[in-house]
Amino acid sequence: MTASVDSHRFASELRRWRWRRNWSQLDLAIKADTTQRHLSFLEQGRSRPGRAMVVRLAESLGLSLRERNELLLAAGFAPVYSESRLDGPELGAVRAALDGILDGHMPYPAVVVRPYGELVAANPALAVLTEGAAPELLQPPVNVLRLALHPLGMAPRVENLAEWGRHITGSLRDEQRRSPDPRLDALIGELDAYLPPMEPHAGHLGFAVPLRLRVAGGELRLITTLTSFATAVDVTLSELRLEAFLPADEGTATILRNRTSEPY
Numbered sequence: 001m002t003a004s005v006d007s008h009r010f011a012s013e014l015r016r017w018r019w020r021r022n023w024s025q026l027d028l029a030i031k032a033d034t035t036q037r038h039l040s041f042l043e044q045g046r047s048r049p050g051r052a053m054v055v056r057l058a059e060s061l062g063l064s065l066r067e068r069n070e071l072l073l074a075a076g077f078a079p080v081y082s083e084s085r086l087d088g089p090e091l092g093a094v095r096a097a098l099d100g101i102l103d104g105h106m107p108y109p110a111v112v113v114r115p116y117g118e119l120v121a122a123n124p125a126l127a128v129l130t131e132g133a134a135p136e137l138l139q140p141p142v143n144v145l146r147l148a149l150h151p152l153g154m155a156p157r158v159e160n161l162a163e164w165g166r167h168i169t170g171s172l173r174d175e176q177r178r179s180p181d182p183r184l185d186a187l188i189g190e191l192d193a194y195l196p197p198m199e200p201h202a203g204h205l206g207f208a209v210p211l212r213l214r215v216a217g218g219e220l221r222l223i224t225t226l227t228s229f230a231t232a233v234d235v236t237l238s239e240l241r242l243e244a245f246l247p248a249d250e251g252t253a254t255i256l257r258n259r260t261s262e263p264y
Contacts, residue, residue: 010075011045017061031060051077065238083235107260110244116187117145129154149194159212162198210248217255221248
């Protein structure tokens with residue numbers, strides 16, 4: 001059998017993703033409800049998959065919608081997941097819903113971000129995090145990860161920068177392991193350079209720690225929740241993340257509630 005160029009390209013991409021997951025052919029075949037023999041033929045370029053099989057393999061591998069479209073293209077098929085403009089009419093209802101969530105989270109900070117930490121939207125309480133930051137870090141497009149760890153951003157006011165910063169970079173490394181990306185590699189390298197050295201002490205409990213941030217009224221202790229749109233079928237929407245900050249103690253809640261009467 002003479003395999004098409006698309007078959008060879010798809011075969012290479014399929015092998016790469018399987019190796020990235022550290023799975024055997026049998027592991028993936030079971031997850032995708034196919035046979036190891038058929039998967040072997042696909043990875044050798046001896047068989048060309050149907051579109052349904054490509055989608056099933058991509059889903060089994062846990063690929064993002066963008067990566068699923070790329071795998072379909074590698075197999076010679078058109079993408080099946082749309083990629084709408086965030087400011088376009090297709091996502092108008094989503095934007096309105098997100099604005100409602102951001103407003104409803106007041107007086108606590110909340111943001112919506114794109115990949116690589118690009119800020120999309122925020123509620124007014126974000127000002128408690130950005131106060132004192134250099135103007136250049138607040139020029140659109142704002143990168144909230146850079147803002148958080150840069151020495152001209154939040155970093156001088158973060159009491160536990162070494163631990164909290166490594167919580168951020170550790171999460172990015174987990175993402176990088178799932179979906180290798182040179183741009184993300186570069187961002188991780190930049191953020192690492194901002195972090196002070198750290199020697200874990202006897203009471204060290206890991207890097208998943210509350211943010212301890214100095215403000216005029218005292219010290220805030222904030223925990224975060226991350227929300228993604230797991231059932232989205234639009235690439236743009238699937239890549240958005242809602243990060244909401246919550247008070248870890250009553251003192252923090254009081255400080256933030258008191259700020260609602262102040263102009264942001």
